[in-house]
Amino acid sequence: MxxxxxxxxxxxxxxxxxxxxxxxxxxxxxxxxxxxxxxxxxxxxxxxxxxxxxxxxxxxxxxxxxxxxxxxxxxxxxxxxxxxxxxxxxxxxxxxxxxxxxxxxxxxxxxxxxxxxxxxxxxxxxxxxxxxxxxxxxxxxVGMLYRRVTDKRAADREPELRDVLALDGFIGQLDTIGAQTDEAFVINVLEHALAQDPLILDQDGVLSTSLTQWQGALKPLAEAMRSGRIKTRTSEEDTIRAFQQEHLRYMRNWPVWFPGVDREERARPDTAEIRLSRLPIGIxxxxxxxxxxxxxxxxxxxxxxxxxxxxxxxxxxxxxxxxxxxxxxxxxxxxxxxxxxxxxxxxxxxDARPRPMTAGYAEFAERFKEHTYAYLHRGEQLTQRFVNDIQEALK
CATH class of the missing domain: 3.40.190.10 (Periplasmic binding protein-like II)
Known part of the structure; x- marks a missing residue:
């Protein structure tokens, strides 16, 4: 290429x-x-x-x-x-x-x-x-999974997003510092939830309102973040910089960045190419x-x-x-x-799923971010209030 x-x-x-x-x-x-x-x-x-x-x-x-x-x-x-x-x-x-x-x-x-x-x-x-x-x-x-290939002759199994959580060297937009980066965080969390449970969000953008279902879908991500196995950044650009500077193996990002990332990485003597694979279900x-x-x-x-x-x-x-x-x-x-x-x-x-297509989306995203950020970064458990808040926002 x-x-x-x-x-x-x-x-x-x-x-x-x-x-x-x-x-x-x-x-x-x-x-x-x-x-x-x-x-x-x-x-x-x-x-x-x-x-x-x-x-x-x-x-x-x-x-x-x-x-x-x-x-x-x-x-x-x-x-x-x-x-x-x-x-x-x-x-x-x-x-x-x-x-x-x-x-x-x-x-x-x-x-x-x-x-x-x-x-x-x-x-x-x-x-x-x-x-x-x-x-x-x-x-x-749509969100995609990037992976670094160092030797084209070696076996290179296309990974699943849920499997990557058990490995070292993955990075995604799983942190946020304010309104400019909140949406990337929301999308990444939804994609990880869908990787565990495809019924968490349907083809019409309708979210599950089962607390138990959400707790199960986000538990593997929470455990991976707390273990330090995966890295988090706030924006697509910051994610790319860390992926390149730290020579990480996997990255979640949008396809628009692929030509530039692949071109730069091919210039490195220790990278053969960057390959894309799809998420189980992207946003x-x-x-x-x-x-x-x-x-x-x-x-x-x-x-x-x-x-x-x-x-x-x-x-x-x-x-x-x-x-x-x-x-x-x-x-x-x-x-x-x-x-x-x-x-x-x-x-x-x-195969992508839309986010909730309602006039109240912005309020939903804010409430969803508040609850899931507290759970993933501070260890605060998801409660029935999480479900109630997102339901109220999407009325």
Whole structure:
């Protein structure tokens, strides 16, 4: 795979050709120029999203996209995004329901036959059976297990997350220092619980309310943390630094970081490569583009969204590490050759579980974090109050 990274510029050029053809289909006849504000968080790596926006702007001088980066967390994304005027929102998957319930986004009909993966589509669908979506998926995401390989000739059994807890050298986002890192902690805890008990969270994002079930699902993680066998960090970036500096064997992280981590590790004489494997059941993540209900330029905003989420755009984002949302990108011959790990990412997404898709998610996440952090880091036992609190938040 050494040539994967040297061929990125070639891949971007090839895929941009497809984008040029795609862009021709998104032309509106306008009497005056329009500027669309896109409210979004920061881009974690590579610049792929910015490249798409730049390409649109160069090809459509009458409809200009202006990104407005808004620093927000799980708890305050709704408040911070809605206090800024925008035409398009780039929403984390867990916020779609709250924006929809508040009447802040308008339904949109998918175009281009983008063949979304089932869990990705379900997270955005309206409940009226119309086939319309509250937002069009921009990129998907799911937790993955990284492992360091020092000798390609040696047997390398693909591990299970629950088995890794009994070994030394695992690190994940299992600590938090505040709102900026709380969500990573919540997701990691849910993934470890699912590795022990797949019934703890179902395919519709409904959580178990059995205290006994939660105690059993989290006990192995608590024991591994207290024994010192595994290491904890607060963010994806901190986790990567520790994985590299301490030459650890296993790491939980998102697939978007894989190209950069693998490229850096291959330069080390004591690492042959980094391999990905799926978790037994990962947590579904991703960003989604929605039209603001109060935008005076809804038709133009829809055209932009269709361009940014079309199959050529998905292929380009994949070269920057992002997980595509639709089947066509995963079966593309060029991507299968240059990014073979995407096949495993697709499998993981198709079996991923969503977090509770309710308007009260932020409050749930805060309460879930408080109880599970106290249990895992301070040894305070989970009690019926834990179940009562999460039930109350999700009403």
């Amino acid at each position: 050494a040539q994967v990274y040297s061929r990125r510029s070639f891949m971007v050029g090839v895929l941009s050709t497809g984008l040029l053809s795609s862009a021709a289909g998104y032309v509106l006849t306008r009497r005056e120029p329009v500027t669309l504000t896109l409210a979004t968080g920061s881009e974690p790596t590579g610049g792929g999203r910015n490249l798409l926006i730049t390409l649109w702007n160069e090809l459509h001088p009458d409809i200009t996209i202006v990104p407005r980066e808004i620093n927000s967390t799980t708890q305050d994304q709704f408040a911070k995004f809605t206090e800024n005027r925008a035409d398009i929102y780039n929403l984390d998957v867990i916020h779609i329901r709250r924006f929809a319930d508040a009447g802040r986004i308008a339904p949109i009909t998918p175009r281009n036959d983008i063949s979304l993966l089932d869990p990705v589509r379900r997270a955005c669908e309206m409940e009226d059976g119309s086939g319309r979506l509250w937002a069009i998926p921009f990129n998907s995401d 579904l993540g991703g960003q989604n583009l929605a039209v603001a209900a109060d935008s005076p330029h809804r038709e133009a905003a829809e055209q932009v969204i269709h361009f940014l989420t079309d199959t050529p755009a998905q292929k380009l984002l994949a070269t920057y590490g992002f997980a595509p949302t639709g089947l066509d990108a995963y079966i593309d011959a060029q991507l299968k050759e240059t990014a073979p790990h995407l096949a495993m990412v697709r499998d993981a997404i198709e």
